[in-house]
Amino acid sequence: MQKDPSRIKVVVATDCGSTTTKAILIECVDGVYRQTHRAEAPTTVEAPFADVTLGVTNSVTELQELSGRRLVNDDGTILRRDSPEATEGCDLYISTSSAGGGLQMMVAGVVKEMTAESAKRAALGAGAIVMDTIASNDRRRPHEQVQRIRELRPDMVLISGGTDGGDTKKVTELAELIAPAKPRPRFGGEYSLPIIFAGNRDARPAIERTFAGGGFDLKIVDNLRPTLEREHLGPARETIHDVFLEHVMAHAPGYDQLISWADAPIMPTPGAVGDILQAIAKGRGINVVGVDIGGATTDVFSVFDGSFNRTVSANLGMSYSISNVCAEAGMESVLRWVHLDMDERELRNRVKNKMIRPTTIPQTHEALVFEQAVSREALRLAYVQHKAFATELKGVQQQRTVGDAFSQEEGGRSLVSGMKLDLLVASGGVLSHAPRMEQTASMLIDAFEPEGFTELAKDSIFMMPHLGVLATVHERAAMDVFERDCLVMLGTCIAPAGTPVAGKPVMRWSARWDGGSAEGTLMAQEMKLLRIGERALVEVVPERGFDVGAGPGVAVKREVRGGSVGLILDGRGRSLSVPDGAEGRRLVAAWAKALELHPD
């Protein structure tokens, strides 16, 4: 039953990860919701415990000890307040989960770039990992597709294809590949594999016939591409969440109990992160990019003009996938970010050492510089993949005028734009636990190359999943905590877009803040850091050919947010290029010095 938001004053939220269950306590203090305590305990979903609730109880017990507020009953369940005056228990308990590999899905569609891509977008947006995408034009022969389907062990399958009133033959053929292949679900034979059909409504009878009696649990929802001009992902995403709860979670050890404890549906962790970013983007009317870099994968989330996209770069990470990052980016690309005397052989040795001992963290200054260089490339590659995925719909009729004769742009343009980006949020070990905030800001700028004015922030304890679920129950509480406790503001980056010429100015600038002011000219390839405190009033006059958001050469005057780092002026131009050899090393060292990345 939905709780009355006005009666919610104390919230306990947990996020059950693969290794750690994190719990936070949110309390209403002087009318404002704040995150007051945080605790964690090992996740207990695997043997010998095989009960996720044990880890939840342990983490909430630690929370209870830290806060001095009783939150756990003697039987290990979460204690609820029985009256607003009670000083024990909580009003709301919510949880997310990515334990046991999270939600793993296979998607299928008729054309890879159209309905199959929409199906992938729906699955990723719901917080799933997409194991494979089957399409009629994926250049695999039917027997190869069947073989692949048999190899995978997904939690559920999403099938799309055909616009309403459109193709029925191809989408039925897809179903006819999947049904006889009988993909085995991850959670064993007793479990009927859920199939969600979100394709052409005319194909429903044929789909029902194909899956009848085959040990599948078929759910039919609205078409996610009713016309090629419109994408309608909501019903498919909601059904994925429902199936995740009813089938996947119910078959995971202890989750049936956890579901009964929670006051809101348990969500996949990435889905909850996506929800909070969408809520922030909508609430503040801004465009947001969020990134979570882990050991094996990197998740990138974006909300541009209200369109939400998420990608999982499965082979880009800082420990298990570090070798793949170096192979994909190339050693010279990694090495360009190293200002120390380090050759390729040494870099290879460090990569191999990290492969052998993936969970180690840097112990020396050189190791830290190396790891942050790799992270720049991992983030850059993940962002490139994200930009390629987060596009306008393909297969849509274009409207032209005679004026378009020499500028006919293709459909499917990327929605992600460095200039339109307002807020960049970082999370994940290498970003959150960098010894200096300046290093986090520098990694973000080098990898994402924001243009114009962009705020930089980090979610140091990865609280966004908790807040994503909280936003579904109590949006104001989620916003309060997000602004005050979740995000650590790093500062603002001002980066004129354009091609700099060595020795020539890029822009003139002036800034006024509480207790100080400064002005100057930013030269090509120069970086500058201003410690401006909370806020500053900045005026920027870009040179001809450079743009900070109002057009080439047009001045901009606006208030910017500072933070732990401050205001960063980036005169390196876009797109960013670092010269090879000694000159590049000298420049990178100069940037590191300007941003005070390694003051010791």
Add this chain to the structure above:
Amino acid sequence: MVLGADASFLNPDKLLLLVVLAATCACIVASMIAARAGSVPKIRRIAGLEAVEEAVGRATEMGRPILFVPGIQDMDNPMTVAGITVLSRVAGTAAQYDATLDVPVSRSLVMQAARESVQAAALQAGQPDWYDPERIRYITDEQFGYAAYAAGAMARDKPAACFYMGCFFAESLILAENGNAIGAIQIAGTAETAQLPFFVASCDYTLIGEEFFAASAYLSGAPDQLGTLRGQDIAKAVIALALVAGVFMATIRVFSPEQASEPTVEATQ
């Protein structure tokens, strides 16, 4: 007095043309040799050709046919030949996607060339059974009879993608407007300058003049063909420069003192 004529292999008045032709050929051959040796020129992306897959994909998702119109001229027109080259690509993609492709033609020779091209494309795509010769059919040589048929077919079958690749005249707007009205993705290509504005305004993508002729090299990516393109471009650039220089020198000559004192043709008349 008896008048006689002497046979001659060379017309000295047209010697310059021979030089230009030889230079152009040399340029093309040199570019081809360079391309074979590895110096393959890059061609900018041509949106109209890149969108072929998108258009065929749209037809597949919507379960509707693709209409390909290869112009209304015969095979002796280079635009028709270029159109058949693009047809080959469209047919290959349609065969892969198992989409329906309709090709009404207005010349019997074009029908034969189109059939062979589509059959070869289907074979290359590994879908020989997809090829259906009945879908490539002759309609009429009459310009407006043909246009009337194509417009009627659009209204009846509502193709999701329409391609107009070849030589077009007054029927261009009839076809493109009908295609636009039924909501099809439309890709046109022609070198008929008078028809280009109509196509640009009513189609999603238009291959303009040289882009259309470059389609063959662009789609094949073969070094020989790409080298030929570069050779042609170099020759054209040289000719353009010569034209500019000629105009400049002629202008100077008009304003030179000795020329200014000479009476003009009009004045003497």
